[in-house]
Amino acid sequence: MQAxxxxxxxxxxxxxxxxxxxNTESVVLIAxxxxxxxxxxxxxxxxxLWVFDTNTAKLFKxxxxxxxxxxxxxxxxxxxxxxxxxxxxLEEGLARDGxxxxxxxxxxxxxxxxxxxxxxxxxxxxxxxTTLLAMVDASLGGKTAIDYRGMKNMVGSFYPASEIxxxxxxxxTLSEREYLNGLGEVLKHALLSSDEALxxxxxxxxxxILSRDAQSLATIVExxxxxxxxxxxxxxxxxxxxxxxxxxxxxxxxxxxxxFHFGLFSHGAAVAWGTCRALEAGVSLGITDRSWADGAIKLxxxxxxxxxxxxxxxxxxxxRDHLFKDKKRVDGKLLFVLLEAQGTGVLKVLDTAxxxxxxxxxxxx
Amino acid sequence: MQAxxxxxxxxxxxxxxxxxxxNTESVVLIAxxxxxxxxxxxxxxxxxLWVFDTNTAKLFKxxxxxxxxxxxxxxxxxxxxxxxxxxxxLEEGLARDGxxxxxxxxxxxxxxxxxxxxxxxxxxxxxxxTTLLAMVDASLGGKTAIDYRGMKNMVGSFYPASEIxxxxxxxxTLSEREYLNGLGEVLKHALLSSDEALxxxxxxxxxxILSRDAQSLATIVExxxxxxxxxxxxxxxxxxxxxxxxxxxxxxxxxxxxxFHFGLFSHGAAVAWGTCRALEAGVSLGITDRSWADGAIKLxxxxxxxxxxxxxxxxxxxxRDHLFKDKKRVDGKLLFVLLEAQGTGVLKVLDTAxxxxxxxxxxxx
Numbered sequence: 001m002q003a004x005x006x007x008x009x010x011x012x013x014x015x016x017x018x019x020x021x022x023n024t025e026s027v028v029l030i031a032x033x034x035x036x037x038x039x040x041x042x043x044x045x046x047x048x049l050w051v052f053d054t055n056t057a058k059l060f061k062x063x064x065x066x067x068x069x070x071x072x073x074x075x076x077x078x079x080x081x082x083x084x085x086x087x088x089x090l091e092e093g094l095a096r097d098g099x100x101x102x103x104x105x106x107x108x109x110x111x112x113x114x115x116x117x118x119x120x121x122x123x124x125x126x127x128x129x130t131t132l133l134a135m136v137d138a139s140l141g142g143k144t145a146i147d148y149r150g151m152k153n154m155v156g157s158f159y160p161a162s163e164i165x166x167x168x169x170x171x172x173t174l175s176e177r178e179y180l181n182g183l184g185e186v187l188k189h190a191l192l193s194s195d196e197a198l199x200x201x202x203x204x205x206x207x208x209i210l211s212r213d214a215q216s217l218a219t220i221v222e223x224x225x226x227x228x229x230x231x232x233x234x235x236x237x238x239x240x241x242x243x244x245x246x247x248x249x250x251x252x253x254x255x256x257x258x259x260f261h262f263g264l265f266s267h268g269a270a271v272a273w274g275t276c277r278a279l280e281a282g283v284s285l286g287i288t289d290r291s292w293a294d295g296a297i298k299l300x301x302x303x304x305x306x307x308x309x310x311x312x313x314x315x316x317x318x319x320r321d322h323l324f325k326d327k328k329r330v331d332g333k334l335l336f337v338l339l340e341a342q343g344t345g346v347l348k349v350l351d352t353a354x355x356x357x358x359x360x361x362x363x364x365x
Numbered sequence: 366m367q368a369x370x371x372x373x374x375x376x377x378x379x380x381x382x383x384x385x386x387x388n389t390e391s392v393v394l395i396a397x398x399x400x401x402x403x404x405x406x407x408x409x410x411x412x413x414l415w416v417f418d419t420n421t422a423k424l425f426k427x428x429x430x431x432x433x434x435x436x437x438x439x440x441x442x443x444x445x446x447x448x449x450x451x452x453x454x455l456e457e458g459l460a461r462d463g464x465x466x467x468x469x470x471x472x473x474x475x476x477x478x479x480x481x482x483x484x485x486x487x488x489x490x491x492x493x494x495t496t497l498l499a500m501v502d503a504s505l506g507g508k509t510a511i512d513y514r515g516m517k518n519m520v521g522s523f524y525p526a527s528e529i530x531x532x533x534x535x536x537x538t539l540s541e542r543e544y545l546n547g548l549g550e551v552l553k554h555a556l557l558s559s560d561e562a563l564x565x566x567x568x569x570x571x572x573x574i575l576s577r578d579a580q581s582l583a584t585i586v587e588x589x590x591x592x593x594x595x596x597x598x599x600x601x602x603x604x605x606x607x608x609x610x611x612x613x614x615x616x617x618x619x620x621x622x623x624x625f626h627f628g629l630f631s632h633g634a635a636v637a638w639g640t641c642r643a644l645e646a647g648v649s650l651g652i653t654d655r656s657w658a659d660g661a662i663k664l665x666x667x668x669x670x671x672x673x674x675x676x677x678x679x680x681x682x683x684x685r686d687h688l689f690k691d692k693k694r695v696d697g698k699l700l701f702v703l704l705e706a707q708g709t710g711v712l713k714v715l716d717t718a719x720x721x722x723x724x725x726x727x728x729x730x
Contacts, residue, residue: 022387022602079444086513086520090690097696118483121508121521122602143486148451155451156486157522237387237487325455331462 011036018229020142020160021236028164037167047098049089051112056104056130066092077107077146085115099124105131106138113144117159127161130170132182136224139164141232158237168217184268186220188248188275189227194343198223245345248337249275258322259315272305277358282338289341310361376401383594385507385525386601393529402532412463414454416477421469421495431457442472442511450480464489470496471503478509482524492526495535497547501589504529506597523602533582549633551585553613553640554592559708563588610710613702614640623687624680637670642723647703654706675726
């Protein structure tokens with residue numbers, strides 16, 4: 001990579017600037033390809049530490065001198081990886097004005113972000129999300145985390161990246177499962193949007209999206225990020241009941257992921273499943289418009305999500321236990337995001353019996 | 366401890382309310398004795414986790430049900446202790462709206478604060494500082510940290526405690542070394558104050574202060590905290606060059622502590638020593654008024670600090686290496702706080718030769 005003297009590379013454009021916690025700003029820049037993006041990264045100079053995983057490290061012929069490569073996968077989101085990043089930063093002489101660059105999927109973004117937030121009480125942070133999930137979710141909004149004792153994101157911080165660099169071409173190399181992992185959050189954002197632009201685009205451009213047409217990819221990333229921006233700017237640290245709306249499908253979804261040890265369902269697929277459960281809960285309580293919910297569930301099904309899946313009766317205890325370990329408890333009660341209609345969410349305490357009814361397979365006799 | 370229905374115990378009064386990062390507030394409450402303070406703590410209800418060290422745990426006949434007791438001493442400020450707090454919080458079912466109460470000296474405050482800042486991305490935090498150092502320094506201002514590989518406070522966060530509860534009577538049980546440890550920061554605050562109230566009080570009430578008269582203790586704690594408040598409110602995350610003034614004596618002092626593995630000098634004694642070196646540096650550069658510096662150095666000497674200490678020539682390499690690992694580097698240069706006069710600090714890059722000259726013993730031949 002060659003350093004440029006000033007300014008942004010011509011191949012990159014600013015997608016949005018989100019104003020977040022503590023008067024910080026996250027600028028999202030988008031490029032068509034990794035080459036343009038790499039030129040931009042060359043501008044940072046030498047006081048940087050790169051964090052890759054074993055997949056994204058392969059994208060480089062030669063890794064930058066100061067780097068950490070973590071094993072790809074959720075199991076790397078732990079204290080040991082955090083310590084490795086901190087130790088390497090220290091060995092490389094990174095000061096408080098240095099920068100950590102997280103180059104990878106959600107795991108790398110969450111981990112590099114957490115490390116940057118605590119290294120010398122906070123150094124600079126750039127994220128280069130390389131999966132659709134990381135682009136539309138993990139990279140923007142400042143949530144960083146590691147897992148602990150099988151519980152997702154139990155330890156972390158709010159620490160927005162100053163820059164988020166997106167290269168659309170990397171999305172074309174993702175596996176189908178990984179691509180659908182990200183699309184799950186895109187569909188969720190479509191339901192949360194105050195307008196119908198993303199929802200309509202997902203309905204009308206399904207074939208282009210599933211075949212990963214470059215322009216369609218750029219559109220869903222941009223529209224999806226704008227929905228997220230809308231919620232996080234109003235409530236950067238999720239303390240006002242606004243940002244919580246982005247957790248649509250997540251309480252159900254996290255419990256599903258945890259019950260099957262994060263193996264059976266990808267995060268996005270679990271969120272898709274959980275969103276459909278939340279729609280059903282809303283309908284059964286008279287909160288959600290039935291015909292709108294039917295349309296939304298149909299949209300999820302059309303993208304191939306196994307939303308009709310139900311857990312076995314024997315898995316209920318584990319599922320329920322994971323539900324009640326959820327971070328989103330308030331006063332010991334579990335809050336679920338339900339939707340009244342497009343873009344209008346509410347937080348509701350759900351009866352455990354209703355949850356059980358929604359997630360367990362009906363007897364087949 | 367008995368729970369009160371509402372409000373503060375009559376035995377406590379609000380000392381100050383500091384407005385800090387991210388629109389957070391730290392309220393400092395002061396009591397004459399631990400009994401009044403304990404009554405206040407009883408108000409918190411059940412969703413709390415207490416963090417003690419092996420010394421402060423002894424203050425209770427019976428420990429509260431949810432607690433962690435860490436070994437007293439700096440060596441507990443590590444990842445293992447952090448994990449123990451997180452694990453216990455999880456086992457006790459503490460949710461995001463739960464509270465961690467750090468009850469102890471600087472180590473407990475820094476550690477409990479760091480744990481609270483990252484547990485579920487931030488739970489509630491109360492600090493009960495039980496040493497003079499923790500009262501006037503660690504508890505207010507939101508700096509949390511653990512040490513890493515022998516480097517102090519390398520990993521941490523800015524996370525102000527919502528409440529800081531101070532009981533003056535615990536200061537009477539401190540060892541002389543521990544008391545002087547805290548007084549070192551009080552003297553430093555006196556030099557940084559925009560008025561001379563604390564400085565004069567330290568000069569005129571030296572005997573009362575050294576004999577730990579209760580009223581004098583309350584006065585130095587209050588005046589000292591007001592100086593700290595003045596700097597941290599203007600620059601909560603130490604990013605504007607204002608809060609840095611509180612690091613007076615610390616670059617010299619940390620290197621001294623590190624060189625002798627935190628054994629020879631207490632933190633406050635090292636800061637006292639470092640402040641005198643900074644005064645001398647300022648005088649030699651024509652920045653600091655000589656007669657004012659002489660008076661200040663005399664004040665430190667009158668409280669018994671070994672400010673005439675110099676390191677041996679053989680310790681210089683280690684001392685210099687620790688200096689250059691300091692977090693307070695900017696663009697690879699070491700910034701020192703120097704004083705022009707009472708309350709007027711400046712950040713200056715010092716020549717390594719000058720630093721060497723100031724800290725090394727002169728040959729005696």
